[in-house]
Amino acid sequence: MVAFIVSAIRLGMTFLFGSTGETITEKSGHLNLGIPGVMCVGASCGCFAEYLYLTAAKRSVEPILAVLIPILATLLGGALMGLIYSFLTVTLRCNQNVTGLTLTTFGVGVSDFMIAKTGAIYSKGSKYFTAALPFADDLGWFGKIFFSHGILIYLAIAIALISSFVLSKTRIGLNLRSVGENPATADAAGINVARYRYMATCIGCAIAGLGGLSFVMDYLHGNWEYCIDAIGWLAIALVIFTVWKPNLGIIGSIVFGALYIASSYITGVSFASKELFKMLPYIVTIVVLIFTSIRDKKENQPPQSLGLPYFREER
């Protein structure tokens, strides 16, 4: 049971990075369907950087650098993808859905390519990410559940809490939400819509990229699997499930993680029914989506201009 919860948390944090990033992006009015691609690129940039660093450092590996360098590379890779997306949708005013889907194709290609070039096993680097707090083992199940994780897990929770605070309590957050709800009004109030959309998308993509890194380096112990894009779609689903609130995302992501792996831990489930179990996160998301749209409560809705472009001249 403890092992199940620990696994659910570790997988859940992958979703949490993705959904926090996507929530920030969506709050600016961008429905970025490129997130699966962004997470792939984030993961492969991080792994690639780790590979380069470990090869260069040989024996004298500094654990702190071995964690920091991949994280920075991932942030950079993710932000670059966000920059491509924003340049096309904001500056060149392209359709968001089409741009996002293309970015996913491109991102999956780029990451598969990079991985094929370096080999798909990064277990050497992974141990720096999964290093637990020293006193975790002394505290029994309590320690296992709360303190046995690697650095990325705590980073995910910290980022979600900070994002939630910035979005709901600060002026920047208020401006960002107004850009996503009604860009014309925001523009009239003197908010630079384009700058907010660029910034939110790039930051969001950088955070989402960390989700890919966390999936490979933490959850998979450095053994690359070609399914990060599927994880990315679930992260987008999680945004809906948590009704655009990153702090709810912390719990939501663990629920998703648990649903995703439940079939492997429940005994007596047949080989075939496991596949039906894996359907659960998607079905739950659909139910939440329909339910929130029926209730039509203001604060649980997607940002009003989600997916819509904004051109001052066409207002």
Place this chain on the structure above:
Amino acid sequence: MAGMGKTKHSRIHIVKREALPWYYRVGVRALAIVAALIVTAVVIMLLTHKNPIQVYISMLKGAFGTELRIWSLLQNIAILLCISLAVTPAFKMRFWNCGAEGQVLVGCLATTAVMMFLGDSLPLPLLWTVMLIAAVGAGIVWALLPAVTKSLWNTNETLFTLMMNYVATQLVAFFLKTFVKNGSGVLPPMPEYGLPRLLNKDYLLNIVIVVVLTVLVYIYLKYTKQGYEIAVVGESENTARYIGINVRKVVIRTLVVSGALCGVAGLLLVGGTNHTISTTTVDGRGFTAIMVSWLAKFDPLYMVLTTFLIVFLDRGTQQVATDFRMPNALSDIVTGIILLFIIGCEFFLQYKIVSAKAGKENA
């Protein structure tokens, strides 16, 4: 440059263009493709240190090298075009159906199930009819759910249809693990129940069906009352209501058409091509179709061109990857780059950049 044209003090601003002559529109797109090809050649050159001319030759060989490859190219065009035709009516109505992947896959599943369970007991022509009905029905159900919730409660259709894709994938995985006797999860092909072969060519029937569908969808969208209603709802729902169009009815009816065509694509994929099913049978084509349709501005005749472009790139770069010992992912990268360029070039077709002093600059 983030605030280009939007900040108060910017020197340039962006204005919408009048409609352009056709040669200009074609020219800009051709330029974008050329620019993209140059960028990809540079990328490939940096990665392989090979002469780009060799790369292009290898691409052409991959697509047209042998008779078999040409048939396979045409077959892939037919399937992708069929899915693109399916998503088009919905998109024209601004209903963002990102669920073609799932809708086609359940079509495949229904076809496979009929072949497996009724194959022995029905005469072939009747079997084919049942396959068609099952595939179309399954596609319709998968498309109808998001359409109904959209028209009743305005549920976000992009997200709903996306989720349905994965429900379909898991359903197929479940089906395979339940009904494949040896437990391997791989279903051996059942060519004996496949659709008939025309003139003894494997894929000719698929191609003929898709050609007919292309013409039909073109006529449906351009010359029928229903097609006109779709266009009006897409332009403005308020206008549509004002002139007495029942928007709910149009949304649901259009998604039935869309889902049915996805079902047909599923039938062609299983009944006319693979004769079996796996979770990756559709292979992302449901998403590629969205780009095909959008790039062609929802015009079925242009879609023939855009489908050709994408399938050619895919086949060609796969050959490049094999010839130069590169990972297969190369084809995704190249397709991605070229699509990003084409998407970006639309800007220069719709807008022009004007300096604030009213002196005109070339875009």
